[in-house]
Amino acid sequence: MYYQNIFKEGKIGSLTLKNRIVMPPMGTNLAGFEGEVTDQLIAYYEERAKGGTGLIIVEFTCIDYEYGKGFVRQVRLDDDRCVPGMFRLANAVHKYGAKIFIQIHHAGRQSNSTLINGKQIVAPSSVPSAAVGEVPRELTTAEVKVLVNKFVQAAVRVKQSGFDGVEVHGAHGYLINQFLSPEANLRTDEYGGSFENRMRFLEEIILGIRGKCGEDFPVTVRLSVDEFVEGGIDLNLGKEIAQYLENLGIDGLHVSCGTYDSSDTLIESPLFEQGWRVYLAEEIKKVVNIPVITVGSIREPQFVENILAEGKADFVAIGRGLIADPEWAKKTKEGREAEIRKCINCLHCIHSVNRNLHVRCSLNAGAGRELEFQELKCIPAAESRQVVVVGGGPGGIEAARVLKLKGYNVTLFEKDNKLGGQLNLVDEPTYKKKMAWHLDYIRNEMNRLNVDVRLNTEATVQDILALNPYAVLLATGGVPCLPHVEGIDLGHVYTYEDIKLQVRGFTNQKITVIGSGLSCHGIARRLAEAGNQVTYLEILTKASRRIGQDTRLRLHHKLKRLNVDVITTHQLVKILPESVVVEDPATGKQAEIESKNVIVAMGIVAYNPLEKALKNEMDNVFVLGDALGYGSLGEATRDGFEKAYVLESIVTNTGE
Template identity: 60%
Template sequence: MDNQPIFKEGKIGDTTLKNRIIMPGMGTNLGGPNGEITDQLIRYYQERAKGGTALLITEFTTIDYDFGKGAINQLRIDKDDFIPGLERLVSAVHKYDAKIFVQLHHAGRESNSALLGGQQIVAPSPVTCEAIGEVPRELTTAEVKELVDKFVAGAVRCQLAGADGVELHGAHGYLINQFLSPTTNLRTDQYGGNFENRMRFVEEIVIGIKKACGASFPVTIRLSIDEFDTGGMDIALSKKVCRYLERIGVDGIHASAGNYNSMDKMVESPLYEQGWRVYLAEAIKNEVSIPVITVGSIRESKFVSALLADGKADFVAIGRGLIADPEWVNKVYQGREQEIRMCISCLHCVYSQTHPHVTCSINVRAGRELEYDNLEKTSEKRHVVIVGGGPGGMEAARILTLRGYGVTLFEKGDKLGGQLNLVTEPTYKKKMQWYIDYFINEMKRLNIDIRLKTEVTVNMIKSLEPYAVILATGGQPRDPGIKGQELDNVCNYHDVKLERKLFNDKKIAVLGSGMVCHSVIRKLREQGNDVSLIELPTKSGNKISPPTRARLLERLRKNNVEIITGYKVVEIFPNSIVIEEKETGKQMELDVDQVVIAMGVMPYNPLEESMRKQFDNVFVIGDAAGHVSLADATTEGFEIGACHFP
């Protein structure tokens, strides 16, 4: 597919964009503790502008710090004090011929009292959001009018700072969304009741901004075209809303989905197909003549080009894809698609507990752009040997090569990718293959010496006279120490994934909780087995985000898999397994033909001792060091390559 549709100029209102790619608002937590714009946040946005993105929409920016906060360190535009910081951000983005809109926001009932210093949250009506669990106080009519003024004042400050426009956050269950939805707006004054009254809040905001900032100052709105929440906004209602918004002067519709009660539709797990939300934008595009922006797990340039060529949307918002690779647009423009590090939708950027700000499991520099400004080139010709071709080993090889080191990478298997190759769930496997393919291309592009199907020895490495050795030898199935695990009717997930053992029409209990565990179950079900999951806590299972876990368990239930939680395994027998309820100590024996242990990995590191006797600089990373996540492996590979060598 020709990428020409991506690089055709487009307009939102009177503002011309150089191409059709937009970065949507995404929380980064890179702001300061009082909502100020920081140097790191500026650099984060600047890199995405430099990478070719036509329009950047800031993360949600509150117009009411006292009651409207939706996150700690949230950006603010509720006072004139924040204009200079925003002006610096705008200037940094404008250097690269990119435009910037500020996303104006009030959380409403999707805040919490802890964020508000103990104050009760507010909303159009006292309707509790299940995901929050706090009853909001109903806003008075006077307070609603004050909030209209605060949105307008926020837009004026944005214009004074040089921003090219504003986006009203009317999606994801936030305050504007709450006024629009008949389930959250039960008011009896002029701001509630019939359709026109529910529209009044956003209408007064739009008209107020246009009056204060001028008709040519763009105002777009992000909407959940379908909230996927009973009684909330749906396509039919959103069509009516969007037609109304066009009539009152809105310059564009950003078609999103979901709210806090349907979080998996807001921020999708890897189990969603690419671009699954496009149909929502298409439905609105058929109703209005103003530009429509589509968003949602869009990764590949050919996919973007096709949907633009087919007229399904006017612009495409690439969110997490630009966290993973800020240069997405430039790489497409230059015909370097194979060099794009495409987002795998792992949700690490949203749910990681490792860092207080945005991070990415496959792009270590995300949120740390100032820390890793430039990779320092080595002044000496030195050679490094890496053992293991998983993500950690390959990331170390990539960084060291970019710094000028010679690298030889050994992999005992016949292909690169390590544990990533064990993913079998079709939708997730495709995304994981993107990451593997990216690395394979980088190894070729950088002319790194890759030696597959090679079991290394100390003498082999000595012959290369390395300055350092990096051991990224991965892991092996974890031994849980369960009585009876040595029996013939017990195997591990490698046996199933690599098809060393095949089962059909068997009753099988799978022990574990991680992604591998779930893919093993799917494979066993496909082979025609009756499968039960005995969910046991594992380190790898703890890495799964709550939305992904919920969706995985939902899939298992739909696939008639019995899910047993709250138990520990006491003993395995030739034809059964005994489990014990944790709370009561009550034991239960289940008849099974086979038990599959899928409880994650334990370090596989047979070389460290001998290597340390021979070489001064030996490093162990990834699973081999006991770290089980993809983010850990990639980060260690990057940091070893960037920081631990002169």
Template identity: 60%
Template sequence: MSNHHIFENGKIGEVTIKNRVVMPAMGTNLASSEGEVTDQQIAYYEERAKGGTGLITIEVTAIEAELGKATVNQLRIDDDRFVSGFSRLAKAVHKHDGKIFVQLHHAGRESYSMLTGGKQIVAPSPITCEAVGEVPRELTTEEVKDLVNKFIIGAVRCKRAGIDGVELHGAHGYLINQFLSPHTNQRTDEYGGSFENRMRFLKDIVMGIKEQCGNDFPVMVRLSVDEFEEGGMDVSLSKKVSRYLEEIGVDALHASAGNYNSIDKVVESPLFEQGWRVYLAEEIKKEVNIPVIAVGSIREPQFVNSILADGKADFVAMGRSHIADPEWTRKAMEGRDEEIRKCISCLHCTKSSNPHVSCSINVRAGREREFQEITPIEEKRHVVIVGGGPGGMEAARVLSLKGYDVTLFEKDDKLGGQLNLVSDPVHKQKTDWFIAYLSNEMERLQVDVRLNTEASTDMIESFQPYAVILATGGEINIPNIEGTQLPNVCHYMDYKTGQKTFDNKHVAVLGSGLICHSVVRHLKEEGNDVTLIELPTKSSRRIDDSTRLRLLNRLKNMNANIVTNQKVSEIHPNAVQTEDRTTGEKAEFEIDDVIIAMGVKPYNPLEEPLRKMLDNVFVIGDAADSYFLGGAVGDGFEKAFDIESLVDKKEEALEIQ
């Protein structure tokens, strides 16, 4: 299928953009502690420009850092000293024929006193954001006018730096959004009350930028077309706002959604359908003639092309897609769709413990200077990998790019490891994307993949490998609970693989995490009565609160019985006994069967014997107790990228001994 609509030129104001692909603003925490552009930040954005992206919108940039920041290492444009950094950033993007806008931002009530040096946060009105939990101070009229001026000066500095345009962050519950919304703006001065007064803050900013920077300097506004909060912005009000913004000279509208109280609509979990927010852009496009940008979990080139072909939007913004694959646009343009590493919406980028942007499936994200070009080896070498899960395949991919001959053993009849166990249809589509991407890379890079083959030490030694990477995964984790050996107790793999079936039974599922929730859902769909007893697991700690709540609500709507804050003391042939973690109160649940879904523990039978035979043996993924996708892929990438230095270190250690 042709994707030609994606690669047509487009215009925002007087700026021509080479295609219809936008990388929207996303915080990276790559700025310095003082808010300056860093070399790593430039490398991150240049990588996306080099990948063919038409327009890159630089992340939230504070127009006033004292009270306006939303994150610790946030970019700033509230002083002339920051101009040179943005100039370097603009040149890096322009070098690859891309255009660059900066998103001007003030957090308002969606900030924290820890970011303001202990000062009370501010807002149009003293209405607390529940997600933040701090009461804001109402801005005085003079303070509002001062902030208008700071937005204008921020835009002037951007233009001086060679930036092509600005985006005013009027979405996601930040300050401009707070002025627009009747829920958060209950002022009685000229900036509150009527529709025109609530629009005045944004209008004064737009008109001021146009006056200072000229009509040929584009001003774009990002809106939460629906905040999904009672009394807030909704589609009907946003249509009126959009018509007004077009009248006052705004050059484009970016149709987003949500705020901190509805954060799952801002950064979506794997449970959201691809492009679910596109209808918001479509509604706004009916009202205005200026360009409209669609956004929201958009991943596939054909899907992007259809949005444009059907006239639902003029440009398509893909945020996490650009984190996962900076070459998304070039690959789509060259018809290499199967080589695109599509974002799987796992939320690693928002929930990772890393201090800056990171990605579970693209290890280089935010580390472009650390992992630069892959250098080919000078002599042919062989590496054996045991295990065809995501970690093993990622290691094979990188090693093959470096010129190694790679043989990968997988004991099952398909690649993908535990990713194959995801069963929720929407979530499964996304994990299947990653399996398909890595499987295609194995074929494209001519990795010698041997399915249905359980590797032995003799088999591995026969290759006389330069190194061996063990990615043998995990085995079922059975908790130390009396009764787990009873015949009515099984583990989730038995159920997932069809070895155990249940029909009209009362089944208790023990555990937590995505696999656990999918087991409960399937059991309910098959007509069983199900009790989920939530027991903490390593994998469950990777689920953010909003996704967990969404999962539990879905199960409750299916009439599953959810038991929390309990520990299981004993399993009987017809009952599960529990004890309240707080009070110690005992309870008993009648059941027919029990499924244990508490994740895995390392399975690594080959390491010890192989270390007696070979020097360079490395363990990755679940086999090394990296119990989440990002850990497995990260292990695979880093071991493969640095394998020569790792081998050298081992040899040095042996010489010392």
């Protein structure tokens, strides 16, 4: 299918872009310890340019490393020493016909003292962000003017580095956004009070950049046109700000929303529909004539085409979708939509950088590691050998995919009647639609690569040995984890698999659901919708740690609306025939909850029945994914990818 609007040239100011696909700025933690551009950072962006993206906007870049940091290893542009590295980055992207901007940034009250060597954070006013919890020091008028100059000088360095334009970060609750917002800006000098005064900081930055960089150097602004914060910027005020900025002469608006205090709207969980915030860009486009970029969980080519065809935006930013698949644009243009590895909003990338690791992706093990995995080393056709993979979950499938690309003959055994393993158990409606994208992708890859997939086949040692394999990769997954409490073996206790596979259904009963994580929430919701009286006893598990606090609270709210009794402060003591006993660890007080049935959804433990017997018969047997106890999509995918990528080396090391 040809997407005429996606691949139509577009203009931002004087700059012509080859298509309408934009990579928005996203923090990666790939910079050096002092904020310098690294070879890995260059390789990361180069991979997205090589994949056909029209415009790449480099992640938020600090203009004041003393007070303005928003990240541990944030890229910086507050000194001339930063220019050579940026120059290398721009050249790497330009090789592929892509254009490149940098987003210049100051965190303001959304920094924290640990990021800035223990100093007090700064802001327009001494109004704290609830998400950060630190009271900022109000900037003096003189300091504000110094910061205006720092933004301008950073933009000058952007131009000196050979970039095609600059984006000023006026969104997401950072310093410029704080000046714009009536909730955060309570100043009484020339930078606060009236609408015009709140605009002054950003206005002086824009006019300063124009004066130093010239009218032909594109300047865009990223703007939260709705903060979703009480007393902050709403869409009506957002429209007024957008019109004001257009009159100042900016070349484009990158329309976004949210702040740290409304972070679930800023970085969407799987519970948000695709493109849910496109309406914001559509409303802004009605009141301005400059190009508008929209963003927010946009994944499917036809969805992008429709946005453009219907005039809702001029450009579409695909963020995490380009982390998951750098070749999104190339595959779309070549009619290979089924080969696109679509982001499922699992937030693995966000959790990674928040833990001070580099950006990682649960679907793309090479994200943030492009220098490690530059080219697959394919074996000569004459040396093609048989490899067996046992298990058709994400780890096994990723191993089979990579092995096949390397030239091996691959046979994959799966005891179920379909591929995907635990991924098939997702039942939260919005998330299920996203997970279906990935299930479609992995099944298509097995067909496209002609992997010998044997469904409904529980592999035995004899089956495997009959193929005389060079190596065997065991990805047999996991089984439900059960707590070690009295009564766990009673007949009315079921696992989440029993419910999701519909081995057992319930209506009009009192049920306690025990556990945490998306699967547990989904089961509690489903049972409540079926008319049951449900108690949800939250017992934190490894799976729950992969859910952000905002998402967790949103899930709790959904359950409470269904009259589910949500208990988050008690521990499970024992299960009785007609009830469960819980205890408040703070007081030791116990309580009994009437329950006719109990559902346990506490994740999985490793299931690995073949390793010992196989190793008695052959060398080169490797276990991966959940069968090793990893327990997450990202870990299983990574393990499958890595073991397949280095198979020849690990076989050699085991004495082949």
